[in-house]
Amino acid sequence: MVSRVANVLKSVTILLGVAMSFTQISCVKDDAYVREIAEDANRPFEFQVPANFPEPVAMSSNPLTEAGVALGRNLFYEPLLSGTKNVSCATCHNQRKAFSDGLVLSNTGISGKPLQRHSPVIFNLAWTGIESGFFWDGGAKNLESQAFAPLTHPDEMGIFFPEMVARLEAIPEYVTLFLRAFQELPTAAGVAKALAQFQRTLISADSPYDRYRRGEDRAALGASALRGLTLVQQKCGNCHAGELFTDNQFHNNGLDSNFTDDSHEEVYFGRFRVSRNPTDLGAYKTPSLRNVMVSAPYMHDGRLSDISAVFDHYRTGVQAGATTDRSFYQPNGRIGIPITDEEMRDMITFLHGLTDNTYLNNDTYSNPHKK
Incomplete structure (x- = not known):
């Protein structure tokens, strides 16, 4: 058996042209199996950039492969990644809610305690660079490092990495998935890389607005929505910019003064x-404003329960402070964004036009463990 493992490892090394380090491999079948792993490892994931989108951020250190994305999708829905074996990434990120959870502050982690930040939506993250990072405050440089925070946080998934790796190594299907994706047994770093790959494939770009914008359906937005589009660009475009409807930057929008x-x-x-x-x-x-009508509540702490509360805040609730973004100040010195009731109705109509039902129901993003 030892000799057979050594021969297989030698074949893997020759085929892939990289140094491999396996500590335990129990069910390697034959050279054809090794060749199949090599082919899977080199098969890139076909990432389709929407015609109305800019080019995504290049991630040469963790290129998308079919095997890596497939592994990441399995792990995203895998409760074994939590200390109690009953919490997965999907617990706080529901596809039908644009991968948010509909809660003000989630209490569905392993401790049952409410978190201190609202669970954000997940889509179009392939267009986020290291200059803005991830989390509400940009505390993680990339998706790979971002994954470690919820995995280890005692109120979220609370897993001890050696235990997580041991669990995955004990499941033949995961051993195979890791071999196909990274030519190695399960590791914590491999978990993070696979999760990042899967999340970068979550693209929302088929809303009525997109079909109108690309000329696929010029009737996709009605008169009210078109007026709302112009108003959103005029009154909100300073932050919710471009086709992504976010500048991926940080602003104090006057929620607090202390x-x-x-x-x-x-x-x-x-x-x-x-x-x-x-x-x-x-x-x-x-x-992003995309899918905003299915991802309430709003703000970093979920304090605003519905879209009307958001408009009320920007119209009359912005608090003046030393760091409040200057774009909220009018030329006359008053603070807030002047929006009439009629304008608000048109803007809300347009925001409905940013709901991407194709994305919300895309089977390739759903739980692969449910048959």
């Missing part, structure tokens, strides 16, 4: 927690 924070995690500091730049106090990343 940012005192005695907590260990400094979650009330906003971007300042990461940058330590005083001008970033209370600033959070701009979420």
Whole structure:
């Protein structure tokens, strides 16, 4: 058996042209199996950039492959990645809610305690670069490093990495998936890379707005929605910019004027927690307006329950402060965005036109463990 494993490892090394390090392989079949693994490892995932989108951010350190994306999809829905074996990434990220969860502050993690930040939506993350990063305050440089926070947080998934790896190694299907994706047995780094690959394939670009924008259906948006589109561009486009409907930057939108924070995690500091730049106090990343009508509640702490509350905030609730974004100040010095009731109705009509039902129901994004 030892000799057979050694021969197989030698074949894998020759075929892939990289150094391999396996500690335990129990069910390697034959050279054809090794060749199949090599072919899977080199088969790129066909990433289709929507015609109205800019080019995504290149991630040469973790290129998309069919095998890596497939592994990531399985792991995204895998409760074995949590300490209690009953919480997965999908617990807080429901596809029908644009991979948010509909809760103000989720309490569905392993501890049952409410989290301190609202669960964000997940889509079009392939267009997010390291300059803005991930999380509401940009605390993770990339999706790979981002994954480690929820996996290890005691109120989220709370897993101890050696235990997670041992669980995955004990399941032949996962051993095969890891061999196909990364030519190695399960590792914590491999989990993070696979999750990142899967999440980068989650593209929302087939809303009525997109079909109108690309000329596929010029009747996809009615008169009210078209008026709303113009108003959103005029009144919200400073932050919710371009085809992604976000600038992926950080702004203090006047939710608070006091940012005192005695907590260990400094979650009330906003971007300042990461940058330590005083001008970033209370600033959070701009979420996309795409699928906004199915992803309530809103803001980094979920405090605004519905879209009407969001408009009320921007019309009359923006608080003045030293770091409140200057774009919320009118030429006359008043703070807030002037929006009439009629304009709000048209804008909401347009926001419905950003709901991508194809994305929300795409079987390739769904739970592969449910047959």
